[in-house]
Amino acid sequence: MNLNLRNAIIDNVSGNSQDQLEDTIVDAIQNGEEKMLPGLGVLFEVIWQHSSEQDKHEMLQLLEGGLKKQ
Known part of the structure; x- marks a missing residue:
């Protein structure tokens, strides 16, 4: 069975x-x-695919900040 997990989700x-x-x-x-x-x-x-470059930059800042708090 060939299941494409990405498409199924x-x-x-x-x-x-x-x-x-x-x-x-x-x-x-x-x-x-x-x-x-x-x-x-x-x-x-x-x-990510539907985000502007500015949105991507903001997400990366949030991710970086969140990982520093871990």
Whole structure:
């Protein structure tokens, strides 16, 4: 069976409202399950691909700052 995980994740959340997407993200983070990480990665990929250079710069600053606090 040839399963494209990226496409499956996108298909699973396509058409979801902002509230539903937020619930998906919050649930994945709160559960802390390793199996949720690929889904979060795909969602981040979508965000990154549709972000301006300024948005990307801001995300990188937030990420850098968050990692320093770890």
